[in-house]
Amino acid sequence: MSGRRWHFLLQLGPLVAVALLWEALGAAGIVPENRLPPPTHVLGGLGELISRGLPPGSSLLGHCAASLRRVFGGVGAALAVAIPLGLLLGRSSRLRTLVHPFVELTRPIPPLAWVPLAILWFGIGDLSAVFIIFLGAFFPILLNTVTGVLSIDRGLIESAVILGASKRDLFLKVLAPGATPAIMTGVRIAVGVGWMTLVAAEFTGVKSGYGLGYMIMTARDIQRADQIVAGMLVIGLIGFGMDSLIRIGERRLLQWR
Amino acid sequence: MKRSVVLLSSLVLLAAAASPAAAAEKLRLGYLRSDLHHLAAWVGIEKGFFRDEGLEVEVAGIFNAGAEEMSAFASKGIDVGYLGMAPSVTGVANKAASVKAAALANAEGSAIVVRADSPLRQVKELAGKTVAIPGYASVQDFLLHRALEAAGLEAGAVKIIVVKPPEMITALESSQIDAFIAWEPHATKAVTKGVGRVLIPSSQIWQGHPCCVVAFEGSVAHDRPVVVQAFLRAHAKATAFILANTDEAVRTGVQYTGMDEKTVRMALGNITYRSELERAPVREYASYLARLGYIKETDPDAILRDYIDPAGLVKDARP
Numbered sequence: 255m256s257g258r259r260w261h262f263l264l265q266l267g268p269l270v271a272v273a274l275l276w277e278a279l280g281a282a283g284i285v286p287e288n289r290l291p292p293p294t295h296v297l298g299g300l301g302e303l304i305s306r307g308l309p310p311g312s313s314l315l316g317h318c319a320a321s322l323r324r325v326f327g328g329v330g331a332a333l334a335v336a337i338p339l340g341l342l343l344g345r346s347s348r349l350r351t352l353v354h355p356f357v358e359l360t361r362p363i364p365p366l367a368w369v370p371l372a373i374l375w376f377g378i379g380d381l382s383a384v385f386i387i388f389l390g391a392f393f394p395i396l397l398n399t400v401t402g403v404l405s406i407d408r409g410l411i412e413s414a415v416i417l418g419a420s421k422r423d424l425f426l427k428v429l430a431p432g433a434t435p436a437i438m439t440g441v442r443i444a445v446g447v448g449w450m451t452l453v454a455a456e457f458t459g460v461k462s463g464y465g466l467g468y469m470i471m472t473a474r475d476i477q478r479a480d481q482i483v484a485g486m487l488v489i490g491l492i493g494f495g496m497d498s499l500i501r502i503g504e505r506r507l508l509q510w511r
Numbered sequence: 512m513k514r515s516v517v518l519l520s521s522l523v524l525l526a527a528a529a530s531p532a533a534a535a536e537k538l539r540l541g542y543l544r545s546d547l548h549h550l551a552a553w554v555g556i557e558k559g560f561f562r563d564e565g566l567e568v569e570v571a572g573i574f575n576a577g578a579e580e581m582s583a584f585a586s587k588g589i590d591v592g593y594l595g596m597a598p599s600v601t602g603v604a605n606k607a608a609s610v611k612a613a614a615l616a617n618a619e620g621s622a623i624v625v626r627a628d629s630p631l632r633q634v635k636e637l638a639g640k641t642v643a644i645p646g647y648a649s650v651q652d653f654l655l656h657r658a659l660e661a662a663g664l665e666a667g668a669v670k671i672i673v674v675k676p677p678e679m680i681t682a683l684e685s686s687q688i689d690a691f692i693a694w695e696p697h698a699t700k701a702v703t704k705g706v707g708r709v710l711i712p713s714s715q716i717w718q719g720h721p722c723c724v725v726a727f728e729g730s731v732a733h734d735r736p737v738v739v740q741a742f743l744r745a746h747a748k749a750t751a752f753i754l755a756n757t758d759e760a761v762r763t764g765v766q767y768t769g770m771d772e773k774t775v776r777m778a779l780g781n782i783t784y785r786s787e788l789e790r791a792p793v794r795e796y797a798s799y800l801a802r803l804g805y806i807k808e809t810d811p812d813a814i815l816r817d818y819i820d821p822a823g824l825v826k827d828a829r830p
Binding site: 474476478 | 607
């Protein structure tokens with residue numbers, strides 16, 4: 255058996271075992287169905303989500319697309335702002351001192367506490383959710399970028415400066431590549447936080463009527479625990495897939511090392 | 512030293528003798544946040560009606576939605592609750608929790624609201640517009656569908672989305688939705704804030720429609736019938752009190768919703784406080800839930816058997 259297949263089986267085995275145990279606990283009546291529906295019922299609920307949609311007529315694919323769009327929007331905006339700012343902060347200790355109180359005052363505020371304000375400013379459309387996700391994703395990327403720059407060998411930066419590297423070259427050819435491993439860690443955390451905040455942001459209601467958080471809220475409204483868990487499963491799968499993609503991207507980006 | 516021991520023990524004895532012979536029966540109560548339909552619960556607490564019946568009612572949960580309250584019933588975190596007939600029927604039909612409805616909390620008391628400057632004058636003009644409901648399978652969801660049907664519109668003619676009541680007025684004001692349907696005092700609040708105008712009160716959509724109920728957790732209804740009856744007596748007393756003492760009821764409403772007196776007083780005018788539960792409208796509601804595909808159990812009579820506590824303040828339909 256090849257190493258890769260063995261690795262796959264090693265990951266799949268425990269998953270199947272847990273699912274079987276969960277099913278057995280349900281069948282034996284130890285875990286009542288209204289508390290946690292067994293996997294077979296969850297799959298049934300998932301089937302209904304795919305075939306009928308929830309609310310009936312709103313397809314699962316539509317919900318996934320809407321949520322992905324919001325996550326990409328929010329995390330994308332966070333990348334665009336946090337990486338350049340992080341590189342600058344990593345390079346200048348004076349700037350770090352100036353910005354420090356702002357970062358440390360805003361960072362502990364949970365993104366969800368911004369929901370009422372976000373709705374006032376941006377309404378119940380996509381922009382509101384994107385803003386909330388941006389807030390959640392921004393700080394992990396920013397702080398990791400700063401840490402990444404600070405971890406670069408000072409000698410390397412000094413020699414680049416002495417050898418006459420332009421500011422632009424210094425940022426693009428020394429600081430950014432040097433900080434990439436740390437930035438990638440930040441991105442992975444940011445995507446996770448992005449999903450976390452997204453679902454809760456969508457709980458308040460979204461104008462389009464699409465989104466996985468909105469779908470789960472609907473399942474709760476009509477009190478279908480099987481479809482609630484099925485929705486959670488879909489989010490888990492998408493999150494897992496995205497993380498794997500980021501890791502593959504990370505390996506490609508860091509091949510030079 | 513000896514004297515103080517004697518004194519102390521006699522004090523303890525005295526204290527024991529002073530407490531009533533039967534210890535008060537404890538009941539954990541749930542209701543919805545700022546929902547004026549549940550005024551009888553607040554009046555019952557404030558006026559001591561529950562205490563008079565030998566009950567020690569502890570507020571164990573204040574919820575944003577009926578579905579959340581049903582989860583609390585499922586985990587046996589509350590014994591009795593004021594909540595919409597809609598989410599409780601849905602939960603029973605989907606076997607999410609076992610509850611027994613024993614009395615009505617109120618009838619009517621919702622309204623479809625449009626912007627104050629909106630040109631919309633009739634329900635049929637909602638075609639192509641976006642209307643917010645507080646939740647799928649809520650009483651308001653049902654009322655909206657019924658209003659649209661009566662106006663000759665298909666459900667698909669209107670874009671229906673869920674927005675939680677606190678956000679509805681903001682969403683209406685900023686034109687993100689064209690109308691909403693909500694329970695009081697949110698509908699009246701939109702009016703007194705100058706944002707909204709009532710397009711149609713729910714009393715004109717379905718005259719005398721039941722709205723919220725008093726429901727008991729299944730095992731409480733089964734095992735503690737005496738306590739249930741005591742609670743229902745207090746509930747009926749509180750309901751009668753609201754009808755006879757509007758000013759005091761308004762004060763209690765202000766205290767529990769945090770809204771201004773004008774809004775609460777106006778909103779009370781749209782709510783009918785009544786404690787008798789009728790079977791026929793519950794049956795109608797169950798049929799509607801089945802038709803929209805919200806529930807798994809589709810036989811309304813089976814749902815009624817599971818849902819209604821026959822020993823409650825239940826009235827059979829008029830012929």
